[in-house]
Structure formats: C-alpha cells, structure tokens
Amino acid sequence: MDRRPSSPSTGEALLFLTDEQLRQGIEAMFFAYRGFTADPDRILGDMAYGRAHHRAIHFIGRAPGTTVNNLLNILGVTKQSLNRVLRTLIADGLVESKVGRQDKRERHLNLTEAGRTLEQTLSDAQRARMRSAFRDAGPEAVAGFRTVLEAMMDGEMRSSYSRLKDSAS
Amino acid sequence: MDRRPSSPSTGEALLFLTDEQLRQGIEAMFFAYRGFTADPDRILGDMAYGRAHHRAIHFIGRAPGTTVNNLLNILGVTKQSLNRVLRTLIADGLVESKVGRQDKRERHLNLTEAGRTLEQTLSDAQRARMRSAFRDAGPEAVAGFRTVLEAMMDGEMRSSYSRLKDSAS
DNA sequence: GTTGGAGTGTCAACAACACTGACATAAAGT
DNA sequence: ACTTTATGTCAGTGTTGTTGACACTCCAAC
Numbered sequence: 001m002d003r004r005p006s007s008p009s010t011g012e013a014l015l016f017l018t019d020e021q022l023r024q025g026i027e028a029m030f031f032a033y034r035g036f037t038a039d040p041d042r043i044l045g046d047m048a049y050g051r052a053h054h055r056a057i058h059f060i061g062r063a064p065g066t067t068v069n070n071l072l073n074i075l076g077v078t079k080q081s082l083n084r085v086l087r088t089l090i091a092d093g094l095v096e097s098k099v100g101r102q103d104k105r106e107r108h109l110n111l112t113e114a115g116r117t118l119e120q121t122l123s124d125a126q127r128a129r130m131r132s133a134f135r136d137a138g139p140e141a142v143a144g145f146r147t148v149l150e151a152m153m154d155g156e157m158r159s160s161y162s163r164l165k166d167s168a169s
Numbered sequence: 170m171d172r173r174p175s176s177p178s179t180g181e182a183l184l185f186l187t188d189e190q191l192r193q194g195i196e197a198m199f200f201a202y203r204g205f206t207a208d209p210d211r212i213l214g215d216m217a218y219g220r221a222h223h224r225a226i227h228f229i230g231r232a233p234g235t236t237v238n239n240l241l242n243i244l245g246v247t248k249q250s251l252n253r254v255l256r257t258l259i260a261d262g263l264v265e266s267k268v269g270r271q272d273k274r275e276r277h278l279n280l281t282e283a284g285r286t287l288e289q290t291l292s293d294a295q296r297a298r299m300r301s302a303f304r305d306a307g308p309e310a311v312a313g314f315r316t317v318l319e320a321m322m323d324g325e326m327r328s329s330y331s332r333l334k335d336s337a338s
Numbered sequence: 339g340t341t342g343g344a345g346t347g348t349c350a351a352c353a354a355c356a357c358t359g360a361c362a363t364a365a366a367g368t
Numbered sequence: 369a370c371t372t373t374a375t376g377t378c379a380g381t382g383t384t385g386t387t388g389a390c391a392c393t394c395c396a397a398c
Binding site: 017019020021022023024025026027028029030031032033034035036038055058062076123126127129130131132133134135136137138140141142143144145146147148149150151152153154157158160161164165168 | 186188189190191192193194195196197198199200201202203204205207224227231245292295296298299300301302303304305306307309310311312313314315316317318319320321322323326327329330333334337
C-alpha cells in the first residue's frame with residue numbers, strides 16, 4: 001500500500017517519500033541513538049556520573065580552554081543545569097576552571113590529566129562502536145550518513161558542528 | 170595530524186578511520202538527534218506530556234494491539250517507567266488497554282481516536298523534518314544513512330527495528 | 339485439585355537531570 | 369555613573385529513569 005513509483009516530473013530527481021519510509025527513518029534514528037549512548041552509559045553507571053557529565057567532558061576535551069558560555073551554547077542546556085555538572089567535575093579534579101586573562105569574567109575550562117583519562121575511556125567505547133558501524137557500512141554509506149545528519153540539524157547546531165569540525169584541521 | 174593514508178593490506182577496501190572522523194560522526198549524531206526531537210518536544214512542552222509519552226504513542230500506533238511487555242522490549246525501559254506514562258495516557262483517554270482474551274495477564278494497547286490525532290500531530294512535525302533532510306540529502310545519502318544506523322544498533326534493537334519494518338509491508 | 343513458579347502488570351519511593359525564576363558578583367563597555 | 373555581559377548559586381518543579389514490594393493470572397508438577 002502507498003507504494004507510488006517515483007515519477008519524475010522535473011529534471012530534478014524528486015524524491016517520493018512515503019510516510020512509511022519516513023517512519024522507518026524515525027525509528028532507525030531512535031534505535032541507533034540508543035546503541036550510540038549504550039556503551040558510555042554502561043561505564044558511567046558504575047561511577048557517580050551520568051550522560052550529562054560525558055557530554056561536558058567530551059566538548060571540553062574537544063575545545064580546550066572554551067568558556068562556560070560557549071559550552072552552554074553547544075550543549076543547549078541552561079547554565080544551572082551545566083553548572084551542577086561542572087561543579088562536581090571540578091570538585092573531583094577532572095576539569096579545571098581558570099579566570100580569563102583578557103576578560104576576567106570568563107572562565108576557561110580544561111581537562112586535567114584525570115579528566116583526559118576518563119574522556120579517553122568513554123570515547124574509546126563510543127568510537128569503537130562508531131568505527132565498527134562505519135566499517136560495516138562502507139565509505140559511501142558513511143558519507144550519506146553524515147549528509148543526512150547535517151541536514152537534520154537545526155541551524156545553530158549546524159554552526160556549532162561546523163565550527164568544531166573545522167577547528168580540528 | 171593523525172592523517173594516515175589508507176594502506177590496504179588485504180584485498181578488501183579496509184577503511185582507515187581516524188579518531189577525528191569518528192569524533193565527527195559522534196558529534197553529528199549528537200546534534201542531529203537534538204534536531205530530531207526538537208519539534209515534538211516543542212509541541213509536547215505545551216501539554217503535560219514529554220518525550221516518553223511520544224515514544225509510547227508512536228509505537229502503539231505502529232503496532233496496534235501490542236502488549237505491555239512487547240512495548241517494554243521495544244522501548245528498553247523498565248515496566249514501572251512505562252507504566253507511569255501509560256497510566257496518564259489511559260486516564261486521559263488517548264490509549265485504551267484491554268485484557269487479553271486468551272491470556273488474561275496480558276493487556277492489549279490501542280490508540281483511541283484522540284490518541285491517533287495526537288500521534289498524527291507529533292509525527293507530522295517529525296516527518297516534516299525527516300522529509301526535508303532526506304530531500305536535501307538525496308536518495309543515495311538516505312540509503313547510506315539507514316545502513317550506518319542499522320549497523321550502530323544493538324542486536325536486540327535491530328531485531329525490533331526489522332520486525333516493525335517488515336510488519337508494515 | 340492444589341500448590342508453586344513464571345509471567346504480567348501496578349503502586350510507591352528515590353535519583354538524575356532538565357527547567358524556570360530570582361538574585362549576587364565582578365568586569366566590561368558606554 | 370549606568371548598563372550590559374559572564375558567571376555562579378539557591379530554591380522549586382517536572383519528566384523520566386531506577387529498585388523494591390506486591391497482586392493477579394497462567395501453567396505445569398505433584
């Protein structure tokens with residue numbers, strides 16, 4: 001049912017997307033995201049940390065010296081939410097916060113040695129799954145994967161994503 | 170840095186995935202998932218419901234007459250967690266629960282008319298974004314997207330996913 | 339037929355993590 | 369001086385996950 005053939009009307013290859021195809025995309029996204037977070041969640045479950053800590057550590061490791069405000073924009077949470085997480089990470093010696101030199105209002109965040117170690121542990125698990133998925137799927141599929149995901153982002157997130165991508169030249 | 174050329178050792182086109190490439194995949198997944206849930210979340214924010222209600226409604230709509238236990242396996246949460254959500258949905262007349270005829274331990278779940286309406290509203294928003302992303306990315310990219318996501322799932326989830334996919338022939 | 343274990347669903351209490359709102363401090367910018 | 373920006377904190381609330389305890393139903397062994 002609902003299986004129309006693609007009848008191109010214009011020169012452009014217009015995609016005829018049935019609700020069923022879109023639904024499958026939605027469900028694929030749901031199940032895959034569960035797999036995506038499963039490994040770090042398992043590791044974090046044993047500690048006193050959760051997914052929020054993982055995200056903070058990831059992006060601090062990714063953009064060392066970033067400010068609280070910048071991190072806030074990337075993560076898309078409120079400062080109260082982030083602060084709770086950062087407070088524990090700093091208290092536990094995984095993250096250090098230094099007052100800015102030019103602008104003393106800012107705090108620049110960096111991972112400590114211990115923080116980098118945890119970041120590695122968590123990322124290794126997640127990267128292993130991503131690597132395995134990429135290998136299984138092949139290079140063309142990976143390119144498509146990234147194209148669709150980029151198209152699915154909101155504008156601001158796409159900016160954050162690109163900025164991070166380009167910064168790691 | 171960290172930019173090794175692909176030095177194939179076997180006949181297979183071995184993929185050489187740098188940590189940087191994997192990291193970008195991870196971040197793409199993170200940002201895209203935010204976009205993916207943004208629209209339904211916005212709609213649900215106005216009501217007394219959250220993302221968990223959306224998921225329940227989605228999969229009940231997808232597999233009418235399903236049992237609580239089956240839904241549990243699909244969603245991957247505890248039955249207590251699901252029950253709280255189901256209770257409110259039933260109380261609000263969006264879902265109806267009928268005792269099984271053969272096995273009276275089971276409850277079969279179905280959307281009411283009101284439930285179907287809400288499901289449509291939520292799905293429409295999410296499908297619109299998915300459709301737009303799929304259109305922008307093109308058919309080859311979409312195929313790759315699905316391939317990678319499937320490879321990223323855990324085994325059980327892949328089963329659930331396939332079962333749902335096939336049931337909608 | 340009764341009993342005990344497995345399957346299923348429900349209620350209660352707690353933890354993690356998001357939110358809003360209000361407020362304090364310090365440093366820039368005008 | 370006044371305003372804005374960046375950050376941190378306290379208090380309160382809501383959603384959604386968890387465990388623990390318990391009731392009902394089925395089925396199979398005794």
